[in-house]
Amino acid sequence: MARTHFNLPPLSTLDAFDAAARHRSFKRGAAELNVSPSAVSHQIKALEADLGVSLFERTNRGVELNRDGAALYTALEHGFGHISQAVESLREQSSGRGVEVVATTAMSHLWLTPRLGKFWREHGSITVNQQVSDSPWSDERYDLLIRYGDVSADNGDCDILFKDHLRPLASPQFSEANRIERLEDLVKLPLIHLNAPDRQWTSWKDWLATMGYTGPVPDGLTVNNYVIALQAAQDGMGLVLGWERMTAPLLGSGSLKTFTNFRSVAPKLFYVRKSSRAGLQAEILRDWLVQTARSEEADI
Numbered sequence: 001m002a003r004t005h006f007n008l009p010p011l012s013t014l015d016a017f018d019a020a021a022r023h024r025s026f027k028r029g030a031a032e033l034n035v036s037p038s039a040v041s042h043q044i045k046a047l048e049a050d051l052g053v054s055l056f057e058r059t060n061r062g063v064e065l066n067r068d069g070a071a072l073y074t075a076l077e078h079g080f081g082h083i084s085q086a087v088e089s090l091r092e093q094s095s096g097r098g099v100e101v102v103a104t105t106a107m108s109h110l111w112l113t114p115r116l117g118k119f120w121r122e123h124g125s126i127t128v129n130q131q132v133s134d135s136p137w138s139d140e141r142y143d144l145l146i147r148y149g150d151v152s153a154d155n156g157d158c159d160i161l162f163k164d165h166l167r168p169l170a171s172p173q174f175s176e177a178n179r180i181e182r183l184e185d186l187v188k189l190p191l192i193h194l195n196a197p198d199r200q201w202t203s204w205k206d207w208l209a210t211m212g213y214t215g216p217v218p219d220g221l222t223v224n225n226y227v228i229a230l231q232a233a234q235d236g237m238g239l240v241l242g243w244e245r246m247t248a249p250l251l252g253s254g255s256l257k258t259f260t261n262f263r264s265v266a267p268k269l270f271y272v273r274k275s276s277r278a279g280l281q282a283e284i285l286r287d288w289l290v291q292t293a294r295s296e297e298a299d300i
Contacts, residue, residue, distance in 0.1 A: 103145075105225055221238060
């Protein structure tokens, strides 16, 4: 039997074996390949002869992989999977679709977009398309979805970006004019509430409860977008509940300041979810974002 550069049997025999192994049937494997069952049987016999081992056990119900067949199938599944990802990546490049990333307005504006410039310099051939949405995302037309939520309850292909801390933030002028020491005094100040469609965001009531405060939480200015809430705080309209790592650009510029020493670990995590349609380019971006977030955490 002719050998390839990698000392492999003809790919037609491996293709026939893969189809039969996945379906546990020569007949169904042949249907997938659009050939006759006898053609699949012939290819597998040729493969077994080349390897010097049998790969299937014939039963009344069809065929089952034996130990050698199972080992070969595992290796092929892994290898063909990587080939498939590479091919899909090339197709993505030729189609110009790029990597579709979904994030909230705040996450896109404050964390994702400032980092994509560096990613582009390192991976200039990969196009990244952002879709900004502050509502829970149910459409499957995405490659990567960046969320703040309970990652343990997400059954998708998820990787943690970072954990964060929550604390009140305010403009420098507001902070200077409203000095307090007790948590009970904090709720007497104007609070900026977020009433976003995505209920994963931590509210003032939730945060105050984790800090041990059980009293009433007064209504205040309410907005439906976190970027607007942050802008209202910068304009001196009150206190906003701040995710420290996400709002780092505003804290670094002095547009907002931490207000008092009250601080807690955010109850949920920022993470990235990869869809089933995502190809190699999406995986490259996902891995880059995860590594970047971890590197930044090490520098904190």
